[in-house]
Amino acid sequence: MAHEIPWRESTAPALPAELRAELARVWAYRQYNEAGAAKAFERLHGEWRAAGASAELVDAAAAAADEEAQHAAICGRFVELYSGGAAPEPKPFADMPRYADATVEERALFGAVLMCAISESVACVYLQTMLERAADAPIRAVHELFLAHDIRHSRLGWAYLAFDAHRSPDRVRALAERLPGMLALYRSGLGVRRPTALEHADELLAGHGALRPGESRELFDQALDNVLLPGFAEFGIPPEQLRENLRRENLRR
Ligand SMILES: [Fe+2]
Ligand SMILES: [Fe+2]
Numbered sequence: 001m002a003h004e005i006p007w008r009e010s011t012a013p014a015l016p017a018e019l020r021a022e023l024a025r026v027w028a029y030r031q032y033n034e035a036g037a038a039k040a041f042e043r044l045h046g047e048w049r050a051a052g053a054s055a056e057l058v059d060a061a062a063a064a065a066d067e068e069a070q071h072a073a074i075c076g077r078f079v080e081l082y083s084g085g086a087a088p089e090p091k092p093f094a095d096m097p098r099y100a101d102a103t104v105e106e107r108a109l110f111g112a113v114l115m116c117a118i119s120e121s122v123a124c125v126y127l128q129t130m131l132e133r134a135a136d137a138p139i140r141a142v143h144e145l146f147l148a149h150d151i152r153h154s155r156l157g158w159a160y161l162a163f164d165a166h167r168s169p170d171r172v173r174a175l176a177e178r179l180p181g182m183l184a185l186y187r188s189g190l191g192v193r194r195p196t197a198l199e200h201a202d203e204l205l206a207g208h209g210a211l212r213p214g215e216s217r218e219l220f221d222q223a224l225d226n227v228l229l230p231g232f233a234e235f236g237i238p239p240e241q242l243r244e245n246l247r248r249e250n251l252r253r
Contacts (some may be wrong), residue, residue, distance in 0.1 A: 004141070005074070005138050005141045005142055005145075006137045006138055006141060007077070007081070007138050009136060009137040009138060010081055010136055010137075010138045010139075011135060011136040012081045012082050012136075012208070015082075015204075015208075018198060019198065019201055019204060019205060019208075020082045020083065020084070021082075021083070022196065022198055022205060022210070023078075023082040023205065023208050023209070023210060024079050024082040024083035026205070026208075026209060026210040027075050027076075027078040027079045027082060027209065028075075028079050028087065028088070028090065029191055030075045030078075030209070031072050031075035031076050031078075031079060031087065031090045032090040032091060032093065033093075033191075034068055034069075034071040034072035034074075034075050035068075035069070035072040035090045035093060036093030036094070037068040037071070037072075037115075037119070038065050038066075038068035038069040038071075038072060039065075039093055040068075040093075040096050040111075040115050041061055041062075041064040041065035041068055041115065041153075042062075042065045043096070043111070044061050044064075044065075044108075044111045044112070044115055044116075045058060045061035045062045045065060047104070047107055047108040047111050048061050048108050048111075048112075048160070050104050050108065051104050051105045051107070051108030051109075052105075053108065053160065053163060054163065057156065057159065057160055057163065060152075060156050061156065064149075064152075064153050064156065067149045067153075071146055071149070072090065074142055074145075074146075076090075078138075078142075078209065081138075082208075096111075096114065096115070097110075097114070097185070105164070105168065105171065106171065108160075108164075109160070109161070109164050109171060109172065109175070110178065110182070112156075112157045112160035112161060112164075113157065113161070113175065113178075113179070113182060114182050114185075114186065115157065116153055116154055116156050116157020116158070116160065117154065117157030117158055117160075117161060117228070117231060117232075118157075118182065118183065118186055118228060119186065120150050120153040120154035120156075120157060121154040121157070121223060121227045121228060121231070122186070122219070122220055122223045122227075122228075123146075123150045123153075123154070124147060124150050124151055124154055124223075124227075125219050125220075125222060125223040125227070126211065126216070126219055127143050127146050127147040127150060128147060129211070129215075129219060130143050130206070130209055130211070131143035131144060131147060133206045133207050134207060135204070135207025135208055136207075136208075139207065139208055139209055142209075143209070158231060161235055165235055169236070172235050172236070173235065173236045173237065175232070175235070175237060176237045176238070176241065176242065179232065179237065179242055179245075179246075180242065180245035180246045180248070180249045181249060183224070183228070183242075183246050183249070184246060184249035184250050184252070186220075187217060187220055187250065188250075190216040190217055190220060191216065199213075224243075224246075229242060229243065
């Protein structure tokens with residue numbers, strides 16, 4: 001819970017003003033993403049229910065939406081901490097793809113893949129990286145909390161795949177066609193922190209929840225090799241073919 005985070009132990013006030021301004025920007029971007037995740041899980045909750053998922057999965061999607069809203073509020077608190085002022089409302093999140101041509105069951109499956117299996121599994125790699133570098137107690141506590149939640153959220157996606165593969169193996173195998181586009185879309189949307197005049201301070205910023213410039217895509221590629229490709233292989237989607245198709249998709253973007 002947010003109140004268990006040792007906010008008073010933050011070392012933010014001791015940082016130079018220009019680093020604090022950069023970190024306020026980083027946390028505002030993180031808040032925007034967390035608010036977007038809350039919205040996406042709300043939608044997923046409805047889609048899973050419409051597709052006849054078990055009550056356990058449907059309820060877990062609703063709980064995930066609440067946890068993502070909590071993450072957004074915590075990020076807002078960091079914005080205030082680093083900026084020294086009130087956090088502005090995050091701008092509305094860009095809508096996730098709607099897959100208008102898909103059936104109800106396909107839409108529920110695509111949401112599970114994009115929102116949980118891909119997005120949350122990759123988030124776990126980011127959070128683990130930032131947790132290892134945590135410079136102070138609140139940063140550590142928050143990344144532990146987010147990581148515990150996101151491990152659960154990612155498992156939820158893989159659990160939905162297992163559920164759907166059980167009732168419709170062909171639908172899940174047919175994902176092989178969609179996956180390169182989904183993975184490339186996700187990768188191209190990753191916010192890459194621009195190199196700034198603060199390059200000398202990248203290590204320090206990394207201790208406060210900022211990935212290094214360019215690092216989000218590097219970590220995505222690691223997650224692809226270590227988590228996503230082996231995960232989808234479990235569902236009969238050959239990794240080599242997926243990797244090759246993704247390479248082509250990435251070149252197109
Ligand atoms: Fe989150
Ligand atoms: Fe999450």
